[in-house]
Amino acid sequence: MNKIAELCGQAFDLFWNNKLRSLLTMLGLIIGVGSVIAIMAVGDATNKSVQHLLSPYSLASSYIAPKPDQPDPETAQIRFEDARRVARMVPAAASVQPILSLPMETRVQHTDKTILVFTAGEGVGFDSTPLSDGRRFTQQDLSAHRRVCIISANTRDELFGAGAPALGRTIRLDGSSFTVVGVQAPPQSAGLLQTNAGSPTASIPYSLAPALGYRYVNALAVVASGPDVVTQTGDAAIAALKKIHGQRSQYQERDIKTLDEGIAKTFAVLTGVIGIVAGISLLVGGVGIMNIMLVSVTERTREIGLRKAIGAKRSDILAQFLIEALLLCCIGGIIGLAGGVGLAELVIHLLIVKLTGAIVSFAWLPIVSVAVIFSVGVGILFGTYPAVRASYLDPIEALRYE
Secondary structure, eight states: OHHHHHHHHHHHHHHHHTHHHHHHHHHHHHHHHHHHHHHHHHHHHHHHHHHHHHTTBOTTEEEEEEOSSOSOHHHHOEETHHHHHHHHHOTTEEEEEEEOEEEEEEEETTEEEEEEEEEEOSSSTTBOOOEEEEOOOOHHHHHTTOOEEEEOHHHHHHHHOTTOOOTTOEEEETTEEEEEEEEEOOOSOOOTTOTTTTSOEEEEEGGGTGGGTOOEESEEEEEESSGGGHHHHHHHHHHHHHHHHOTTOOEEEEEHHHHHHHHHHHHHHHHHHHHHHHHHHHHHHHHHHHHHHHHHHHHTHHHHHHHHHTTOOHHHHHHHHHHHHHHHHHHHHHHHHHHHHHHHHHHIIIIIHHHHOOOOOOOHHHHHHHHHHHHHHHHHHHHHHHHHHHHTOOHHHHHHOO
């Protein structure tokens, strides 16, 4: 142990006396390790932020709407009654809900406000945003055409005051009175991609919309019986709509699971490309370390010959140069780890948090493990040959070297 400590001390002295050369030698490794660490950290944080964005929605749900460019847009429009017809025609669908969003004037006492109103069905359905107070719509609300609503936390704050009780109170939407039966929990944070996170919203039972004069909906939210049959259920719903509106009508499907998988695949490709660049940097860094270690062997040939002449074993010389290579790589790895983590934190806070509103972090153990593995691996891989070459030098020839 004392011998290893002595060799480490000699290596540190050598690096300190050749600071610039040592830094330039480690540069490729620093960039490579830092890139790998940053990719892993940002990738982990991005995955968590995507899950945060998609968390209010069921992975078993799909969103079906008319295509914007089609031969007969009027015929393809989806009506409220289409939801019931599609539900009967598609047994695999757990629920089919018409989705309509429209601005409405709301009034509480002397406060007037324009808010975005959505139609919703019973239970959780397509949108699973948790409630902080009250309940969701029931089948009785829908069948009895009850004038009830669920409002967002910021709607409550703007109409009744911050944190004020809202359950049972009445608001007017476009002149009609609605009783508040639920309040959505406020988002923990809001990002630029969450366009409605900071806007006051309300939801009303979709069965009320026709009575208010609305015949058409923006889309149908189809919730499948499970995530594995989302695509098949969505395709069946589109086929049902074509039977209802005619084969010329065109519809597009967007499901949460496919969106999640698409984002994951896109990021996997980007990660792969950047990973290749990082791998090349590691290779260049390793070659640089091998090169400088070979130069060091040449510069210290007489020293090696002298040490062998006074009794140093081949294993002693091998250990000396291998430890130097490992220490050089470990120092570079530590600097790369610090730089990669710093870069990742910068990207996460300046980009991911602002876009998604998710306060995310990354797992430290895999990050540190990868930094250690890469650093030690490069040190052993590219430091072994110079160390072996030094250990096999003939002491007589080494002492003659000028």
